[in-house]
Amino acid sequence: MPLVSQAAAFGLPSLGVRAAGPRVALRAPRATDVPEARRFLRRNAEHLRPWSPVPPAGEDPSSLTEISKAILRQRREWKRGESFIFYVTDSARDDVILGRVALTGVTRGAFQNAYLGYFIDVEHQRRGLMTEAVTLATSFAFVEAHLHRVQAAVMPNNGPSMRLLERVGFRREGVAERYLQIAGRWEAHVLYAVTVEEWGGRSPAPPPPPPPPR
Numbered sequence: 001m002p003l004v005s006q007a008a009a010f011g012l013p014s015l016g017v018r019a020a021g022p023r024v025a026l027r028a029p030r031a032t033d034v035p036e037a038r039r040f041l042r043r044n045a046e047h048l049r050p051w052s053p054v055p056p057a058g059e060d061p062s063s064l065t066e067i068s069k070a071i072l073r074q075r076r077e078w079k080r081g082e083s084f085i086f087y088v089t090d091s092a093r094d095d096v097i098l099g100r101v102a103l104t105g106v107t108r109g110a111f112q113n114a115y116l117g118y119f120i121d122v123e124h125q126r127r128g129l130m131t132e133a134v135t136l137a138t139s140f141a142f143v144e145a146h147l148h149r150v151q152a153a154v155m156p157n158n159g160p161s162m163r164l165l166e167r168v169g170f171r172r173e174g175v176a177e178r179y180l181q182i183a184g185r186w187e188a189h190v191l192y193a194v195t196v197e198e199w200g201g202r203s204p205a206p207p208p209p210p211p212p213p214r
C-alpha cells in the first residue's frame with residue numbers, strides 16, 4: 001500500500017503564514033520585496049561570501065532580475081510543498097528584511113525531512129535574533145509542515161552557527177567529508193538534526209535573551 005503523505009492528509013501551509021516571536025517574524029518572500037532584498041544582499045555580500053556557493057558564471061544573484069526570479073521560484077516551490085523560504089523581519093516592521101531562514105529539499109514518504117539554512121544581516125548579529133528565527137522555523141516545520149526531521153550542515157570553522165543549533169536543540173550527528181561546495185571548495189560539514197520527538201511541545205519562540213553585560 002502506498003504511504004499517504006502527512007502533508008496531503010493535513011494540507012500544506014499557506015503562503016500567507018506569519019510566524020512571530022518577541023523580536024522577529026518569518027514570512028514568505030513577496031514580489032514587492034525585490035528592492036529591499038537587493039539592498040540586503042548588496043550590503044551583506046562580503047559577510048555571506050565565505051558561507052555561500054559561488055553563483056553560476058555571469059550571474060549576479062543580487063540583481064533585480066535574479067531576485068525577482070528567485071522570489072517567483074520560492075513562492076512556486078512553497079505552493080508545491082517543496083521548500084519553505086522565509087524572510088526574517090523585525091516583528092514590528094514587516095517590510096524590513098533582517099535575514100533569511102530556509103527549509104529546502106522537503107522529502108516526504110518515509111523521510112519527512114527538510115534541510116535548514118539561515119543568515120542574518122551583518123549589523124544585526126549577536127543579538128539572539130537568529131536563535132529566535134531558527135526556533136520559529138523549526139517549530140513551523142513540525143507544526144505547520146508536519147515534517148518529522150529537520151537537518152542542518154555547518155562548516156567546522158563556523159562556531160557561532162554550531163553553537164546556535166545546539167542552543168536551539170539540534171543534535172550533532174557527525175562529520176560529512178567534502179559535503180558541499182562552498183566558496184569554490186568542497187568543504188566537510190558537521191551534520192545536525194532534530195526530530196519531532198526531541199522537539200516535543202516546545203513553545204515556538206524562546207524568551208528574549210538577557211541584555212549584554214555593560
Ligand SMILES: CC(C)(COP(=O)(O)OP(=O)(O)OC[C@H]1O[C@@H](n2cnc3c(N)ncnc32)[C@H](O)[C@@H]1OP(=O)(O)O)[C@@H](O)C(=O)NCCC(=O)NCCS
Pocket residue numbers: 047048051118119120121124125126127128129130131132153154155158159160161163164209210211212
Ligand atoms: C551564524 C549566524 C546566523 C548567527 O546569527 P546571530 O543572529 O548572530 O545569532 P544569535 O545572536 O542568535 O547568536 C549568536 C551569539 O550572540 C549571542 N547573543 C545573543 N543575544 C545577545 C545579546 N543580546 N547581546 C550579545 N550577544 C548576544 C549568543 O549567545 C551567541 O553567542 P555564541 O555564538 O558565542 O554562543 C550569523 O553570524 C550569520 O548570518 N553568519 C553568516 C552566514 C552563516 O554562517 N550562516 C550559517 C551557515 S551554516
